Every structure is written in C-alpha cells, then in structure tokens.
Amino acid sequence: MKDRIDKGDIVLVNKSGKYHKQVGEVIEVDYNIFFVKIVIVKLGYQEEAFEEKDLKLKTKKPNIEEIIASIDKIIEQVDQIPNLPTREKVELPNRLKYLKLDIPKLDKQLIQKNFDSIDKIFTAAREADSSANFWQKIDPNLEKISWWIRTSL
Template sequence: MNDRIDKGDIVLINKSGKYHQQFGEVTVIDYNIFFVKILIVKLGNQEEAFEEKDLRLQAKKPSLQQVIVSIDKIIEQVDRIPYLPAKEKLELPNRLKYLKLDIPKLDKQLIQKNFDSIDKIFAAAREVDSSASFWQEIDSNLEKISWWIRTSL
C-alpha cells in the first residue's frame, strides 16, 4: 500500500492524547511555515489538525479505476434482484452506465444527482428483502463509490 496520506484517506491517530487510537478521514492537506505537512482529520463531527508523523494510514481512498470496477460489479448484481420493478430493472443499469461515463468528467452535480437516484432505487428494493447475499456486494461497492464522490469532487 502507498503510505503517502492523501485527502479522503482513513487514518489512525498515533499521537498520545485525547484522540489516541481514533480513526478519522483526512479532509484537508496543508503545510506550516516550516513546510511540515499538516493534515486536517475529521473525527466524528469535529476536525483536528495533525502532523503526518502522528498518523498511520489505514485505508486509501478508492481510485477512479476502483470506482469504475465497483460500478461494473453492481451492474452484474442488478439481474439478481428478483423483486425489482420492471421500470427500475431497466433504469438502474442505464443509470449505472451513465454514472460510469460521468465520473471521469468530474461534474459533481451530475454525478451526485445520478448516484442519489441509484441509491434511492436500491433503498426501495432493499426494503422488500435485505437478507439476500448479493446485497453485501452491492452495499460494499456503493460505499466505495460514495466515498470517492464525497472526497474527490
């Protein structure tokens, strides 16, 4: 794993004190007057500044390529949802394909609107039966896409 910490990565606080051993997401990268890398880490509903040496990388933000692969994996799972209405069964793969085409363009509003529609369709389908095994793969891939959208745009 690349140990360089970037915006959107999940880190563990190694520094002794109030936040020791807590996990957070890097939201801002800056440098102080001595060119020391300072990272703003979101911990719950607050943000704190740390030097890079006080953090340990736990998970890298998904790359653009990983997001595209996640969309493909979700498209493969759509046919496995037996109780998806006909309209959504047709609309969902199309929306996913458009999302796949829109992501490289980095148009935040378009991507977010499309993702929200996709998420809404899955939420409605999940209400009917959330116990099927394919939901685990769909949910993990949706989370990866959501993480990328939240931290990349």
C-alpha cells in the first residue's frame, strides 16, 4: 500500500483541533494496545501522537534508489563549480562515489562521516560563490540525501 505512513514521511494533520492543517515529519510509528497505528509527528519544536487515520501523507521519505540518483545528479554538477580547489575537485567526486557505495550497506557511521565531509566541501564552495545556477540542482539533492540519512539510519 503506497499511502502507508512510515518514519521519515512528511504528513499533514487532518484532525480538527489545535494542530489542524499543520505539516510535520514522522519520527516514530507504534501501535497501541488495540493494534491501532499511532504516529508520532514532529511539529516545529514539539512532538505529538496521532492515529494514522488523522494524518494525510504529503511526501514519502526517499528510498535508496532515489538517493543514489540524487548522488549521481550531484556528481554531474561538480565540474560546474569553478572555485573548487584542486584537492577538493578530486576528493568530492570520490567521496560522492564512496557514499553511493556505502548507502546500500546502511553503515550509519561510514555514511555520516562521508556525508559530513561532502557537506563541508560544499559549504566552503558555496561561500565562494553562492549565486551560481548549479546550486539549484545540488541543494535539493543534498537535502534529500540528508533527509534520508537522518530518518533511515
């Protein structure tokens, strides 16, 4: 069933009341003693529990195939970054390729270490030139990878 709500998904609160029409991220899924699916949703800085029937799925968490495709899209854009030092021009594609290989293994420490290094290189490059068009292709893919790492491991 495609509309099943899982950890990491973005949902809209359909239940009338204090949280009606708010959007949040699912941080946990559990069942109560009556086997009713209870979904813990992060809404801003707080967490609230809802029955699954009170939520509407807005965005599914990306799957591994989507993450690997995002990495490929970023690799294609690396050559577009003009102010990247030679060391980073070599290191960045290599780290992205390693990340691509590490993701199916689901090794949290290895994936997080690689992603942090990639993010650090991009942060430095963005400071040098944040207005370039290639960031419009890189940033959404980095966000998607970060979302997957945060919610999958």
